Amino acid sequence: MTLMSKLPTPRPDAAAADSAVYDARDLVANGEKATIVLDGQTYILRITRAGKLILTK
Template identity: 65%
Template sequence: MIPRQTFEQSSAAETPVYDAQALTAGGHLALIRLGDQIYTLRITRAGKLILTK
């Protein structure tokens, strides 16, 4: 479950925005579940995002 403060939305018709730093709890890795699959979200040293299965 995503903590409330990591979610921003200006209207119901817009796409939600999540803060990557909050998703990783200030670290560099987060696990994201989609159905029965687990994905890894990684923030690189260069500040880029990598999502892998």
């Protein structure tokens, strides 16, 4: 199974017809953090208690 097959289904959004739209809470399934890899670099996406997103390297 590839990483892309594990992603939630993108939500339809007329304003973003040229890109996929994901709810951050779907990406951060455990409610705390998600690990994102880009070109071998690992990033952590977190949702704060205040409902803000933080992306760190």
